[in-house]
Amino acid sequence: MSPVTQTRPAWTQELRENSLQKIQHQGWPTKKDEEWRRTLMSRLPWDHFQPAQPTPFIAGGTPDGDYSAIAKINDIDGLSFASLTEKVRLRWLEESDRPRWEKLLDRVEDRFFWEQLGDSEETLALDISQGAVLEKPILFHWNQLEKLHQRRSPRLQIQAHPGSIAEMVIKLDSRVGVFLNSVLNISVGEGSVFKLTLIQALSEESYWIDHSYAEQARGSSFHFTLINLGADTTKTKFVDSIKGDHAEFQAKGIYLCHGKQHKDMRLVQHHQAPESLSNALFKGAVRDRGRSVFQGLIEVDKEGHKTDAYLSNKNLVLNDGARADSLPQLKIDHNDLRCTHGSTTGMVDPEQVHYLQTRGLSDREAKVLISLGLFQEIIDSLPASLRLPIEGQVETLLRSDA
Amino acid sequence: MTVLRIENLKAEIEGKPILRGIDLEIKTGEIAALMGPNGSGKSTLAHILMGHPRYTVTEGGVFWNDVNLLELEVHERARLGLFLAFQYPVEIPGVTVGKFLKRALEVKLEAKGEKLNVSQYIKQLRSDIDFLEMDQNFINRYLNEGFSGGEKKRMEILQLLTLQPQIAVFDETDSGLDIDALRLVSKGINRMRGPDFGGLIITHYQRILNYVRPDVVHIMYKGKIVTSGREDLVQTLEEKGYDWVKARYGIEEVADVG
Ligand SMILES: Nc1ncnc2c1ncn2[C@@H]1O[C@H](COP(=O)(O)OP(=O)(O)O)[C@@H](O)[C@H]1O
Ligand SMILES: [Mg+2]
Numbered sequence: 001m002s003p004v005t006q007t008r009p010a011w012t013q014e015l016r017e018n019s020l021q022k023i024q025h026q027g028w029p030t031k032k033d034e035e036w037r038r039t040l041m042s043r044l045p046w047d048h049f050q051p052a053q054p055t056p057f058i059a060g061g062t063p064d065g066d067y068s069a070i071a072k073i074n075d076i077d078g079l080s081f082a083s084l085t086e087k088v089r090l091r092w093l094e095e096s097d098r099p100r101w102e103k104l105l106d107r108v109e110d111r112f113f114w115e116q117l118g119d120s121e122e123t124l125a126l127d128i129s130q131g132a133v134l135e136k137p138i139l140f141h142w143n144q145l146e147k148l149h150q151r152r153s154p155r156l157q158i159q160a161h162p163g164s165i166a167e168m169v170i171k172l173d174s175r176v177g178v179f180l181n182s183v184l185n186i187s188v189g190e191g192s193v194f195k196l197t198l199i200q201a202l203s204e205e206s207y208w209i210d211h212s213y214a215e216q217a218r219g220s221s222f223h224f225t226l227i228n229l230g231a232d233t234t235k236t237k238f239v240d241s242i243k244g245d246h247a248e249f250q251a252k253g254i255y256l257c258h259g260k261q262h263k264d265m266r267l268v269q270h271h272q273a274p275e276s277l278s279n280a281l282f283k284g285a286v287r288d289r290g291r292s293v294f295q296g297l298i299e300v301d302k303e304g305h306k307t308d309a310y311l312s313n314k315n316l317v318l319n320d321g322a323r324a325d326s327l328p329q330l331k332i333d334h335n336d337l338r339c340t341h342g343s344t345t346g347m348v349d350p351e352q353v354h355y356l357q358t359r360g361l362s363d364r365e366a367k368v369l370i371s372l373g374l375f376q377e378i379i380d381s382l383p384a385s386l387r388l389p390i391e392g393q394v395e396t397l398l399r400s401d402a
Numbered sequence: 403m404t405v406l407r408i409e410n411l412k413a414e415i416e417g418k419p420i421l422r423g424i425d426l427e428i429k430t431g432e433i434a435a436l437m438g439p440n441g442s443g444k445s446t447l448a449h450i451l452m453g454h455p456r457y458t459v460t461e462g463g464v465f466w467n468d469v470n471l472l473e474l475e476v477h478e479r480a481r482l483g484l485f486l487a488f489q490y491p492v493e494i495p496g497v498t499v500g501k502f503l504k505r506a507l508e509v510k511l512e513a514k515g516e517k518l519n520v521s522q523y524i525k526q527l528r529s530d531i532d533f534l535e536m537d538q539n540f541i542n543r544y545l546n547e548g549f550s551g552g553e554k555k556r557m558e559i560l561q562l563l564t565l566q567p568q569i570a571v572f573d574e575t576d577s578g579l580d581i582d583a584l585r586l587v588s589k590g591i592n593r594m595r596g597p598d599f600g601g602l603i604i605t606h607y608q609r610i611l612n613y614v615r616p617d618v619v620h621i622m623y624k625g626k627i628v629t630s631g632r633e634d635l636v637q638t639l640e641e642k643g644y645d646w647v648k649a650r651y652g653i654e655e656v657a658d659v660g
Pocket of ligand 1: 415416418441442444445447
């Protein structure tokens with residue numbers, strides 16, 4: 001069973017060369033770039049990591065019980081793909097994908113993004129067929145097992161074709177330090193429902209840059225959840241463009257920073273069509289000398305009348321020395337809409353800690369439980385098979401010593 | 403037998419003296435009642451026993467048998483077997499009752515080097531919830547969040563039954579309860595009653611003491627225990643009111659200070 005065709009169209013090579021060309025004229029981001037004001041390039045040792053060879057394809061087996069299809073990529077075995085259903089396909093890019101990528105290259109101004117597209121011409125494309133209804137999620141598991149100090153650029157196009165209903169989980173893991181520079185190019189077709197959970201659990205000697213773009217057609221519903229757990233430094237950007245009316249975008253996020261971890265997340269809810277809804281809820285806990293930055297933007301174009309958009313960011317700062325920056329932003333072209341945002345950043349409520357202490361929990365235990373409580377509603381919204389493992393991972397991270 | 407001995411305890415909050423020399427004993431095998439008008443310092447005493455950081459002890463001491471309780475951290479006092487049913491229980495969003503109680507029980511057992519038997523815990527919890535005539539759904543609700551006043555008080559009693567402390571202080575557990583809830587809460591306290599349990603029931607009214615009959619009654623006024631007696635003291639207080647206390651002991655107080 002090998003649904004991945006090996007032919008690659010010529011335009012992908014062109015795309016790559018065009019990206020490489022842009023790099024000639026553009027240095028690395030600096031503090032002058034608005035979105036990079038809080039993450040210094042010195043945190044990202046790009047040159048210490050070596051570009052890796054593309055991964056060979058190998059055929060996969062049968063997906064296990066929790067998933068309807070599984071794609072796995074790692075530095076030892078390469079790529080494998082197994083699916084229980086013809087309704088999920090994995091392939092390389094085709095001619096028809098070209099506009100989607102050229103548009104992206106026109107739009108994104110970022111050295112890391114160009115490095116990404118310039119790194120190889122390999123882009124995987126995952127299709128969820130029109131009208132497909134998947135009972136179990138699709139798993140895309142990317143893993144760096146043993147090769148040290150590699151720079152890798154996984155790039156994935158996801159199309160939830162019209163009328164489909166599907167869930168997908170992308171897991172990014174590593175046992176060794178890796179510099180991961182990833183790109184997702186997502187389209188959620190008319191009337192389709194797509195739930196994507198992106199879990200970053202890289203080793204803490206790793207770095208993660210991500211540029212992800214999604215487009216939604218009319219009447220579609222897209223749920224995106226970011227679980228940002230591992231790595232030394234992460235700088236991610238997720239932009240959802242609502243292009244069709246009556247579409248809905250639900251974004252959620254959990255992030256944890258301990259030790260000296262630094263996580264900078266950008267989320268854009270871009271309404272480009274009437275009567276659409278978006279709702280974002282990002283929650284984080286920082287401790288030790290960890291730092292998080294959340295930059296959320298609700299952007300509503302002229303066409304976006306009767307938009308209903310909400311953005312909420314909540315941070316727990318568990319000790320002095322840790323820091324959480326919350327930067328919600330609105331960019332709105334007219335009045336006929338409802339947009340609200342709220343952010344709270346603070347220490348754990350001492351009365352809550354005291355109450356739990358009177359039941360025998362230590363100060364530390366009490367704070368772990370209260371912090372975990374902050375994330376519970378997001379954990380409860382994950383695909384069923386992920387809830388306990390993610391809860392366990394979050395708890396371990398809240399508890400671990402730096 | 404465990405004795406919690408309070409000796410000449412004086413305490414203040416933000417520099418303002420509240421407790422002005424309390425002497426009191428709570429022992430296993432006995433239920434004591436502590437009554438007194440609003441503002442006399444009953445909650446202050448309860449919070450100091452439990453170690454709330456807001457209060458400062460200026461004189462005197464509290465001993466758990468031979469252990470100086472005031473030197474212990476809050477959670478250490480709890481692990482010794484001290485419990486406070488709060489007048490205003492705190493809401494903990496996102497933490498379910500089931501998970502919270504399990505964790506609380508785990509740390510209690512860990513302190514003794516034991517492990518929790520999870521299936522037995524769940525069985526016991528379900529039966530205690532039935533006993534208090536609560537909905538089994540409470541297990542999955544977030545602790546105290548959105549609970550009515552009566553539900554919060556019953557949750558305190560559920561915690562009491564789960565944690566099985568040696569000595570418990572009930573701070574106005576009866577206030578704001580309708581007669582059904584009062585009956586259930588009392589039923590919970592009475593179930594704990596026995597040679598290995600001691601309680602201090604802080605209350606404003608006689609009501610709860612009709613259900614949980616005290617062995618000894620103390621009356622507190624302006625930061626002091628002004629008189630102690632048996633159950634009949636409750637009756638006297640009910641008939642004559644706190645004005646009687648004020649008239650009778652307020653004067654001595656002024657003389658004291660003056
Ligand atoms: N947080 C606080 N700040 C200042 N004064 C307080 C505070 N809490 C209680 N008090 C004062 O302490 C005194 C005793 O209060 P409390 O112990 O609550 O009495 P009781 O429980 O008997 O009604 C009252 O005069 C009250 O105003
Ligand atoms: Mg009180």
